[in-house]
Amino acid sequence: xxxxxxxxxxxxxxxxxxxxxxxxxxxxxxxxxxxxxxxxxxxxxxxxxxxxxxxxxxxxxxxxxxxxxxxxxxxxxxxxxxxxxxxxxxxxxxxxxxxxxxxxxxxxxxxxxxxxxxxxxxxxxxxxxxxxxxxxxxxxxxxxxxxxxxxxxxxxxxxxxxxxxxxxxxxxxxxxxxxxxxxxxxxxxxxxxxxxxxxxxxxxxxxxxxxxxxxxxxxxxxxxxxxxxxxxxxxxxxxxxxxxxxxxxxxxxxxxxxxxxxxxxxxxxxxxxxxxxxxxxxxxxxxxxxxxxxxxxxxxxxxxxxxxxxxxxxxxxxxxxxxxxxxxxxxxxxxxxxxxxxxxxxxxxxxxxxxxxxxxxxxxxxxxxxxxxxxxxxxxxxxxxxxxxxxxxxxxxxxxxxxxxxxxxxxxxxxxxxxxxxxxxxxxx
Amino acid sequence: xxxxxxxxxxxxxxxxxxxxxxxxxxxxxxxxxxxxxxxxxxxxxxxxxxxxxxxxxxxxxxxxxxxxxxxxxxxxxxxxxxxxxxxxxxxxxxxxxxxxxxxxxxxxxxxxxxxxxxxxxxxxxxxxxxxxxxxxxxxxxxxxxxxxxxxxxxxxxxxxxxxxxxxxxxxxxxxxxxxxxxxxxxxxxxxxxxxxxxxxxxxxxxxxxxxxxxxxxxxxxxxxxxxxxxxxxxxxxxxxxxxxxxxxxxxxxxxxxxxxxxxxxxxxxxxxxxxxxxxxxxxxxxxxxxxxxxxxxxxxxxxxxxxxxxxxxxxxxxxxxxxxxxxxxxxxxxxxxxxxxxxxxxxxxxxxxxxxxxxxxxxxxxxxxxxxxxxxxxxxxxxxxxxxxxxxxxxxxxxxxxxxxxxxxxxxxxxxxxxxxxxxxxxxx
Numbered sequence: 001x002x003x004x005x006x007x008x009x010x011x012x013x014x015x016x017x018x019x020x021x022x023x024x025x026x027x028x029x030x031x032x033x034x035x036x037x038x039x040x041x042x043x044x045x046x047x048x049x050x051x052x053x054x055x056x057x058x059x060x061x062x063x064x065x066x067x068x069x070x071x072x073x074x075x076x077x078x079x080x081x082x083x084x085x086x087x088x089x090x091x092x093x094x095x096x097x098x099x100x101x102x103x104x105x106x107x108x109x110x111x112x113x114x115x116x117x118x119x120x121x122x123x124x125x126x127x128x129x130x131x132x133x134x135x136x137x138x139x140x141x142x143x144x145x146x147x148x149x150x151x152x153x154x155x156x157x158x159x160x161x162x163x164x165x166x167x168x169x170x171x172x173x174x175x176x177x178x179x180x181x182x183x184x185x186x187x188x189x190x191x192x193x194x195x196x197x198x199x200x201x202x203x204x205x206x207x208x209x210x211x212x213x214x215x216x217x218x219x220x221x222x223x224x225x226x227x228x229x230x231x232x233x234x235x236x237x238x239x240x241x242x243x244x245x246x247x248x249x250x251x252x253x254x255x256x257x258x259x260x261x262x263x264x265x266x267x268x269x270x271x272x273x274x275x276x277x278x279x280x281x282x283x284x285x286x287x288x289x290x291x292x293x294x295x296x297x298x299x300x301x302x303x304x305x306x307x308x309x310x311x312x313x314x315x316x317x318x319x320x321x322x323x324x325x326x327x328x329x330x331x332x333x334x335x336x337x338x339x340x341x342x343x344x345x346x347x348x349x350x351x352x353x354x355x356x357x358x359x360x361x362x363x364x365x366x367x368x369x370x371x372x373x374x375x376x377x378x379x380x381x382x383x384x385x386x387x388x389x390x391x392x393x394x395x396x397x398x399x400x401x402x403x404x405x406x407x408x409x410x411x412x413x414x415x416x417x418x419x420x421x422x423x424x425x426x427x428x429x
Numbered sequence: 430x431x432x433x434x435x436x437x438x439x440x441x442x443x444x445x446x447x448x449x450x451x452x453x454x455x456x457x458x459x460x461x462x463x464x465x466x467x468x469x470x471x472x473x474x475x476x477x478x479x480x481x482x483x484x485x486x487x488x489x490x491x492x493x494x495x496x497x498x499x500x501x502x503x504x505x506x507x508x509x510x511x512x513x514x515x516x517x518x519x520x521x522x523x524x525x526x527x528x529x530x531x532x533x534x535x536x537x538x539x540x541x542x543x544x545x546x547x548x549x550x551x552x553x554x555x556x557x558x559x560x561x562x563x564x565x566x567x568x569x570x571x572x573x574x575x576x577x578x579x580x581x582x583x584x585x586x587x588x589x590x591x592x593x594x595x596x597x598x599x600x601x602x603x604x605x606x607x608x609x610x611x612x613x614x615x616x617x618x619x620x621x622x623x624x625x626x627x628x629x630x631x632x633x634x635x636x637x638x639x640x641x642x643x644x645x646x647x648x649x650x651x652x653x654x655x656x657x658x659x660x661x662x663x664x665x666x667x668x669x670x671x672x673x674x675x676x677x678x679x680x681x682x683x684x685x686x687x688x689x690x691x692x693x694x695x696x697x698x699x700x701x702x703x704x705x706x707x708x709x710x711x712x713x714x715x716x717x718x719x720x721x722x723x724x725x726x727x728x729x730x731x732x733x734x735x736x737x738x739x740x741x742x743x744x745x746x747x748x749x750x751x752x753x754x755x756x757x758x759x760x761x762x763x764x765x766x767x768x769x770x771x772x773x774x775x776x777x778x779x780x781x782x783x784x785x786x787x788x789x790x791x792x793x794x795x796x797x798x799x800x801x802x803x804x805x806x807x808x809x810x811x812x813x814x815x816x817x818x819x820x821x822x823x824x825x826x827x828x829x830x831x832x833x834x835x836x837x838x839x840x841x842x843x844x845x846x847x848x849x850x851x852x853x854x855x856x857x858x
Contacts, residue, residue, distance in 0.1 A: 054487050073467070
């Protein structure tokens with residue numbers, strides 16, 4: 001059993017520091033160059049699905065189920081079969097869905113931008129308000145926070161728990177403050193912890209009583225089908241937020257987003273938004289000015305490749321087979337090296353693209369810098385918090401998807417070494 | 430030689446009206462259902478390029494010239510070879526270009542939206558100004574006007590001439606009024622006339638002395654390579670506005686747009702913006718929040734299909750071979766039926782997607798309604814003007830691209846019949 005660092009004497013800590021520094025110098029000498037900064041699919045994963053490029057060719061049928069020629073202009077909502085596929089990913093109704101371009105991030109940005117320039121459902125455009133606030137469960141996804149910062153939206157941290165955001169705080173802030181216009185949620189396999197909201201928490205979301213009529217839940221269902229395990233018992237599930245909100249008498253309170261960026265090819269996928277008819281119609285009034293329609297050929301390519309949601313889920317098992325060993329390798333190194341030392345905690349998710357590591361308070365920046373110096377790039381410390389400010393400087397996002405399992409083991413070895421070294425330095429003051 | 434309608438006696442007009450009405454009833458009985466409303470490519474044109482879907486398959490090299498894996502995230506500016514291709518279409522430098530998604534309309538909307546929310550190069554966001562105006566050469570492109578209307582931008586009509594907008598008026602308004610922030614231009618084969626700006630007018634644009642520091646020319650070079658004739662003498666050319674502006678000491682004054690929507694597949698093309706480094710960097714500050722990158726696989730598909738700008742120009746000759754007979758059939762019917770009657774004028778462009786028809790003042794709505802009633806849908810009368818208001822109710826946009834030549838002859842026969850009938854009705858008071 002390992003001794004917690006806090007129980008070590010100054011001499012023991014100093015000896016330990018010398019040992020760790022020697023090891024660190026040794027690793028630095030290897031000239032590593034590895035990247036665990038972003039949730040990028042690995043080349044092996046992309047290689048495995050190259051036949052995606054074969055499903056459409058010059059002999060293909062190019063008429064959608066509604067009779068539209070997918071090669072021509074039109075069909076702003078997307079072709080019906082693509083709407084159905086994206087609806088099935090989100091486990092909502094096809095009629096709630098508009099299929100868009102290659103990235104859900106773009107829909108999220110445009111949705112905030114539209115609220116800013118034109119307002120939602122006839123409410124005052126946010127650019128005309130003195131103050132607009134969003135609640136941000138932390139740690140969270142840096143690109144969500146960047147959208148808020150870009151539009152001058154004040155972000156308010158809300159603590160996350162393994163079952164979802166602290167709903168007592170959410171309910172209080174949403175119901176008391178009319179300037180609170182939104183909350184960012186990654187309800188399933190959250191970025192970065194891999195937590196999944198409990199059904200109870202999803203229902204508390206649906207039953208929110210916002211002070212602002214134009215308060216919206218930004219429900220980024222990015223990892224809806226991104227399970228790491230084939231056993232159903234280890235596959236997290238969440239209720240359909242759209243119907244929950246409808247049943248709770250809040251039909252217009254949520255925008256849900258998803259994409260195939262981490263299902264087919266990152267950057268060449270298709271994305272979708274799901275919401276109430278009123279919200280979708282509101283959005284269409286701007287969309288019809290902004291575009292004549294998105295890439296329907298790529299929509300058809302997706303439908304033909306996966307066939308339907310069952311085919312897509314089978315495909316995701318192949319992704320899981322590649323990703324699982326990486327997550328497990330990470331977990332193995334973290335457990336064997338850090339268990340019992342009292343200097344770090346980390347998550348062990350059933351899906352998604354990330355592991356969240358909390359190191360000793362005040363040490364995250366130091367750990368990330370040390371890793372970088374030795375050739376391993378991690379997501380910047382602080383990136384998982386609004387304004388890049390982690391109040392306790394302790395959270396680090398681990399993105400195991402891109403490196404090979406071998407590289408990942410090397411990188412995680414370095415990471416735990418740096419976690420220990422930073423902790424020892426901190427304890428020695 | 431036809432007698433001008435204005436010279437006909439009341440009796441002659443009434444007799445003519447009877448004849449025309451009889452013919453109209455006859456056509457109505459045929460139950461036509463034809464659409465000349467939008468500049469959509471024809472199925473024959475799309476069929477001809479189906480091998481576009483064959484250039485990438487599971488055996489393809491998927492690494493861009495900068496080493497980027499086109500299947501993965503990143504490369505926000507676009508892959509270098511796609512930037513080069515789009516730069517060559519616009520006849521500007523690759524370094525001036527960012528490649529975007531499937532539609533230049535989307536870039537135009539986003540560019541206006543960004544100016545509205547964040548301002549251009551540090552200038553006040555347009556949403557904070559009491560009044561923002563755009564100059565709109567008329568007749569022009571309805572989707573440009575729709576963007577302005579959506580953002581509450583006041584549109585000011587500027588007359589077009591066969592050599593471009595009336596520059597005396599443009600120069601005066603731009604230099605005197607700080608609230609004039611932009612002008613919409615389709616400099617080559619303009620929508621709807623098919624006019625091409627003269628070099629002199631392009632240079633007068635580059636030498637504008639705007640009162641507003643954030644005045645921008647929105648240079649929609651939509652038909653850059655869309656010649657109808659293979660003979661170089663019948664191919665219109667314009668100077669590169671980016672370098673003209675730079676040389677005139679106005680490097681940041683222009684945003685140029687283009688796409689392959691009418692080169693490869695409409696809706697599944699790639700688009701691009703060209704501008705100064707300062708403007709592109711300004712844009713990147715928002716773009717990096719909005720997207721991780723556009724569809725690079727589709728960018729690579731375009732580069733592989735066309736090879737380079739010469740290959741693309743050869744491809745456009747095949748489009749011309751399909752489009753030219755349609756334009757010529759239209760022109761033939763218009764000339765043989767309307768020449769000398771003094772009730773209509775029309776353009777005879779060397780390229781682009783449209784013909785502009787001016788009927789007798791106060792008759793455009795009537796002509797479009799009559800055509801619709803007999804089964805031929807035209808672009809709505811007024812659509813070519815801001816706020817859909819054609820002050821003289823005389824302009825009609827003809828879009829010959831979609832129907833087959835046979836259908837087009839039938840539709841144009843009906844059109845000229847309706848032009849005559851409306852004129853006679855008008856003259857009879």
